Amino acid sequence: MRFERSHSRKAAVVAVAGSLALLASACGGDDGGGGDTTGGGAKLEGRGPITFATGKDTSGNLTNQVAAWNSQHPEEKVEVKELPESADQQRQQMVQNAQAKSDAFSVLNLDVVWTAEFAANRWVTELPEDQFPDLGKLLPSTLDTGKYRDKLYAVPVTSDGGLLYYRSDWLTKAGVQPPKTWAEMQAACAKVIALPEAKGASCYAGQFEKYEGLTVNFSEAVNSAGGVVVGDDGKPNVDTPEALAGLQFLVDGFKNKTMPAAAITYKEEEGRRAFQEGKLVFHRNWPYVYALAGKTDGSSKIAGKFAVAPLPGKDSPGVSTLGGHNYAISEFTKNKATAADFIKFMSSEERQKANVEKTSQAPTWASLYDDPALNKQFPYLAPLKASIESAKSRPKVVKYGDVTTAVQAAAYDALTGKAEPKAALTDLQTKLSSLITQ
Ligand code: GLC
Secondary structure, eight states, X not given: OHHHXXXXXXXXXXXXXXXXXXHHHHTTOOOSOOSSBOTTSOBOOOOSOEEEEESOOSSSOHHHHHHHHHHHOTTSOEEEEEOOSSHHHHHHHHHHHHHTTOOSOSEEEEEGGGHHXXXXXXXXXXXXGGGOTTGGGBOHHHHHHTEETTEEOOEEEEEEOOEEEEOHHHHHXXXXXXXXXXXXXXXXXXXXXXXXXXXXXXXXXXXXXXXXXXXHHHHHHHHTTTOOSBOTTSOBOOSSHHHHHHHHHHHHHHHTTSSOGGGGGOOHHHHHHHHHTTOEEEEEEOTHHXXXXXXXXXXXXXXTSOEEEOOXXXXXXXXXXXXXXXXXXXXXXXXXXXXXXXXHHHTSHHHHHHHHHHHOOBOSBHHHHHOHHHHHHOTTHHHHHHHHHTOBOOOOOTTHHHHHHHHHHHHHHHHTTSXXXXXXXXXXXXXXXXHOOO
């Protein structure tokens, strides 16, 4: 990739500087007092108040998590800077801040797909792995999302895997099992929607607004039909019959009204509300929905009436896109030592457990998925672990912003009838090939 060349030059300079530092320490130049030294030779120094930039907290529990830190660290308080709900708008604000070298954000809650871009541009600090001794206890696929060129830039705090939420009350009444394939899902819907209580409901919806969620849903459809957007060799390969079958499933869904027309405006929250209001039989969304849809305070009409299953696919169960969020330290913040401690705190097993119990967000600690008591209380943990472990990552590229914009445009044009699905994929293949040149 063009971009990465200048990065490697910088990396070489850093490496030389690193060797000189090593030489100095071999000659007795190191004061040995260390602790705060990063792998790249820079230091995580500075203590005091910090800020935490994060997308809109749809879980409702972030305030509790941050309050737990603040009560123990009165001199190093964290102020939350809440950004918009849409992933793309969060990224835009973080990028603008970084380009201005602003210190307004200390810790960044990065979507898993942004690590390469933020690391290669040196907007976030390389993290010394020895300061985060619990990394080995995280699900390996989540840890991988925090790395760029084998170096750690962000620590996974929540993971995400797509789940198929379904109305268990309606399925039971109609005598159907949760579907494993798209055809089974449609057959199940035909029976469910014939029930008087499900009258007027739509069969299925995911997220189809033109933003990152569309990239997620498009990739899942393609992968679940046996195709790829970008192959394991790192090359785009989206102009294939398999990818077309995946896109066609979504296009047909809108045409044959399996999906409600409004789903073209759905991000996560719009979809969740439709499902909670009883407008959908099946709904693709992330684990955070489980806790909210199950609330018995009157905010959800479907508490006790839904369950989750793995995503369905074309001929067999589907493939989720790997989501999640990792915490990184802005290169431009002063109090990096405090920032590192805050990340350690928020990624600890204790905080993650407290968060799962309140929010049903996916933890990154492997042990929390295997805890029998938690599994009993939260039956979504087993399908969630399966979803995350078999999930497919989006491309790990520096120009991810351009890549996702191209994917979103192609998928959106096909879904809205502006382009034929085949032509949209041919065009997307050309665009991705020029963006991802290895
Ligand atoms: C969730 C996922 C994230 C994904 C986003 C798309 O926040 O964790 O990885 O990009 O949804 O809307």
